[in-house]
Amino acid sequence: MKIINTIEELQTIRKELKGTIGFVPTMGALHEGHISLIKNARVNNDIVIVSIFLNPTQFLPNEDLDKYPKKDAADKRICELCKVDYLFMPDVNSMYQSNDEISIKAPKITGFILEGEKRPGHFDGVLQVVLKLFNLVQPSNAYFGKKDAQQLSLISQMVKNLFLPINIVECDIIREADGLAMSSRNIYLSIEERKEALAISKSLNMTIIAVTKGERDAKTIKTKMKEIMSNLDVEYVAIINRNFEEIQTIEVKNTIILIACKVGNTRLIDNMWI
Numbered sequence: 001m002k003i004i005n006t007i008e009e010l011q012t013i014r015k016e017l018k019g020t021i022g023f024v025p026t027m028g029a030l031h032e033g034h035i036s037l038i039k040n041a042r043v044n045n046d047i048v049i050v051s052i053f054l055n056p057t058q059f060l061p062n063e064d065l066d067k068y069p070k071k072d073a074a075d076k077r078i079c080e081l082c083k084v085d086y087l088f089m090p091d092v093n094s095m096y097q098s099n100d101e102i103s104i105k106a107p108k109i110t111g112f113i114l115e116g117e118k119r120p121g122h123f124d125g126v127l128q129v130v131l132k133l134f135n136l137v138q139p140s141n142a143y144f145g146k147k148d149a150q151q152l153s154l155i156s157q158m159v160k161n162l163f164l165p166i167n168i169v170e171c172d173i174i175r176e177a178d179g180l181a182m183s184s185r186n187i188y189l190s191i192e193e194r195k196e197a198l199a200i201s202k203s204l205n206m207t208i209i210a211v212t213k214g215e216r217d218a219k220t221i222k223t224k225m226k227e228i229m230s231n232l233d234v235e236y237v238a239i240i241n242r243n244f245e246e247i248q249t250i251e252v253k254n255t256i257i258l259i260a261c262k263v264g265n266t267r268l269i270d271n272m273w274i
């Protein structure tokens with residue numbers, strides 16, 4: 001595996017690459033969720049490129065940019081074991097040339113609900129950095145987790161709206177054995193909070209059981225979910241279709257149920273695709 005730290009080096013190497021390129025953008029502190037994306041890329045491409053870049057423009061001023069976990073040595077080892085060809089780890093000054101760059105705006109409706117409402121500006125930053133990375137890496141296939149469902153949807157829309165010749169691959173959510181969705185932020189949780197956080201996946205699992213038994217009413221399901229998560233500081237529970245429009249009646253194969261909540265000081269998101 002070759003580690004690339006500069007943009008110039010990446011561009012020089014990229015010119016010589018032949019075959020399909022699978023790209024996995026991450027912010028590091030890699031876990032099984034990231035690994036599943038990398039494995040998917042490895043199986044389906046000639047060359048695999050992973051990026052690790054803690055992107056400041058997608059963090060709000062009061063968020064955890066400064067304390068976001070950094071595990072460069074372990075991350076490099078993981079990428080090596082997963083047979084990644086190139087690990088791109090640029091520094092912030094090379095990715096951003098000034099504070100007043102040409103920017104990209106998330107769409108007014110789907111970019112400003114749910115995460116976009118709770119974290120204004122977040123998706124502008126996500127789209128900005130992903131577009132920069134796409135332009136540098138020029139992947140055939142780019143891998144994103146359903147864990148960040150709204151991000152995945154907006155990136156797919158960006159690819160479509162801006163005619164980018166990239167196939168976006170949606171990857172399933174990877175969970176701990178007890179159901180907690182894997183996240184780099186889970187390490188912030190105390191032992192007690194970690195237990196409390198299980199209410200999130202429990203409430204999502206309940207929705208599957210309810211829908212299997214025939215329940216289709218979104219309001220009823222939301223009420224039951226909030227009961228299960230009554231100990232948590234729930235920011236939102238949303239039931240939407242795959243176009244991110246709120247729905248009253250669950251449509252099987254066209255519904256996503258999303259949760260954002262705070263467990264202690266840690267903000268967690270999770271969802272279930274039904």
Ligand code: AMP
Nearest residue numbers: 026027033144145147148172173174182
């Ligand atoms: P991040 O490093 O948090 O920016 O995540 C990088 C990519 O990994 C994104 O596409 C995430 O959606 C994906 N990802 C993070 N956690 C998981 C998970 N538990 N299961 C699947 N994909 C994930």
